[in-house]
Amino acid sequence: MKLISGGVCAAKGFLAAGIHCGIRKNHDKKDLALVSCAVPAAAAAVYTTNLVKGAPLTVTKNHLADGVARAVIVNSGNANTCNADGIEIAEKMCALTAEALGIAPEDVLVASTGVIGQRLDLTPIEAGLPKLADALSPQGNGDAAAAIMTTDTVAKEAAVEFTLGGKTCRLGGMAKGSGMIHPNMATMLVFITTDAAVSPPMLQKALSSDVSETFNMVSVDGDTSTNDMVTLMASGLAGNPCITEEGEDFSEFMKALNTVTMALCRSIAGDGEGATKLLECRVTGAPDREIARTVAKSVICSSLVKAAMFGSDANWGRVLCAIGYSGAAVDVTKIGVAFRSAKGEIAVCEAGAGVDFSEEKAKEILLEKEIDILVSLNDGETEATAWGCDLTYDYVKINGDYRT
């Protein structure tokens, strides 16, 4: 398995494009992305658990009922959520896309991201779609990744090459992250493509199982979005024997998927709104996975831990505090905590109590851009990892007046 470039265009059969159509006022910011597949692709998706759901999710869910899709259309700048006629607008976006591509509207998936509660004007989308369809290319992945960005500062892409049944396969994706990131049984906007042949049920199984270890373990600000969605489309053009059940090929496919989603998770967390640091909390020695996950996520979500990491302050009491209120049944007197980065590792707490450590060394470690918070529960063999970012002045600045 090797990392390659190409994002959503890495896999055979997929083209992408991204343009500025006019949903956003800033002409330098692309706001409409399209990914298309040369053949009907097996497709799967997971969605936010927020009861307030964006209209595009309802439409995508309906169009995915047959497990097949040909294209994904995505706009940024407006979430098309909490509007009286959101569903009609999302359906119309699919119809316009289908018309431009000469495919059926039911084979188009749709997603939107941006401000909630403002009507999405179809005029710029209708005008832009022919241009967008014309721009589709095997090198369009970067433009598409740029077009789905909101407050993201960098485009988020990842792709891998792997082998199934002697055939070279590829899997790649793009993500939009940054704010309102606290996935729960679903995630932010992520679009993944592969040329591996996988049946729709196995594709859904792979995706649902993967997100619980990856996107559901990311939190930027504790706010679960209304528009979270991950889609996975498989063209089958790699020519491998179609995966229709669990086994060696499925495991290999899962590994490829996990490599890409993990990379996207780290990109999303590290580029969280206002973030200066990527935080990874790795919990080991847990009695079961649920406890490991709960503890890791509680630490990564703590505003106080996040602010301490921004200040490069080895305030491990806040880590212990976040473990204590996580709701997980842990034995506090067994817990160990250490901080790690490229500059080294330092133990700060053992058996639930502080140990002497060099504040100078701790500062040096915590001044790095990627920090691991290592928690040993010393009460079992299971582990879990969660990703997040520090809490900074810029998070407040970005969110103090997002709409204007």
Next chain:
Amino acid sequence: MKLISGGVCAAKGFLAAGIHCGIRKNHDKKDLALVSCAVPAAAAAVYTTNLVKGAPLTVTKNHLADGVARAVIVNSGNANTCNADGIEIAEKMCALTAEALGIAPEDVLVASTGVIGQRLDLTPIEAGLPKLADALSPQGNGDAAAAIMTTDTVAKEAAVEFTLGGKTCRLGGMAKGSGMIHPNMATMLVFITTDAAVSPPMLQKALSSDVSETFNMVSVDGDTSTNDMVTLMASGLAGNPCITEEGEDFSEFMKALNTVTMALCRSIAGDGEGATKLLECRVTGAPDREIARTVAKSVICSSLVKAAMFGSDANWGRVLCAIGYSGAAVDVTKIGVAFRSAKGEIAVCEAGAGVDFSEEKAKEILLEKEIDILVSLNDGETEATAWGCDLTYDYVKINGDYRT
């Protein structure tokens, strides 16, 4: 029932004092508080549900086993939590206090607040206690309230006068708030005194019932502290017939208690770390109380709602989003949202969708220092209120390097 001054000294029989003994380096910041009662007082308490618990909580719980107490000793600057010998240190604090006052150590309650995981040095406390005991006075409430402050910017006190069985009674309290505030079946540090005669079981019943509507509905930053504690001591010196069961007198007592705790809640939320605004979320029309509380607290805890309020931005989509992920079973299509302040009230969402409103008027309303977020679920008759504050640059600044 009328509001009076006097804080923890308002009720007959209680004296208080607060001094700088040297736990904190800053000589201008008091760090040791004492409240004493002239007679053995009926006493009750509630504690944090965090599994990581400060040693003082264990000791206080033991000393309260008989429902009687004579004094409360509190230090700021160090939480005496996650230390190998924390319990011994907390016991010794009680013993030193008992010695200075000539009472039994088992009649002393103890609380600590400050940094977690650093050993609490008893030397300054031992040296300071005789001076602290000498300073006890009926006007010492302000000094005591100042001595329990950490990052608080104002001392928090409240008191009321009311009548039970023809006798004038008083009830007053002080609180420390500011950060790591997200009580769960317990709360921050709060000490309440009354001269009403109430049996220990009824005192506990009153306190436990009150906190679920008051302190448990406050959140500054979503972090539940390891040292949360509320104590309530009743001297009985008002001479009313002792309350030993539910009835008119108990209801009146509950009303007095609720008036004081509600005032302290608003003080704590409005003085949250870095806060520029007090936020109150009032949920009405809920099918049951649990749903009303869950929704109110979810809105008040949302980083995105808090940041929008800091920026005086009427971004109601974030309010709806927070309701949607709260976990409460709500009908999104029935929800109404309005913002209110001294400058007026403005409806921004009806039946789950946006309504036209004047951004100018909304800005004028949201520029005020006290903002009400009004949520109508239109699905029942129950209501609940939660209190919080905005998320500001200063929250990040205060917590980026708290220990140094």
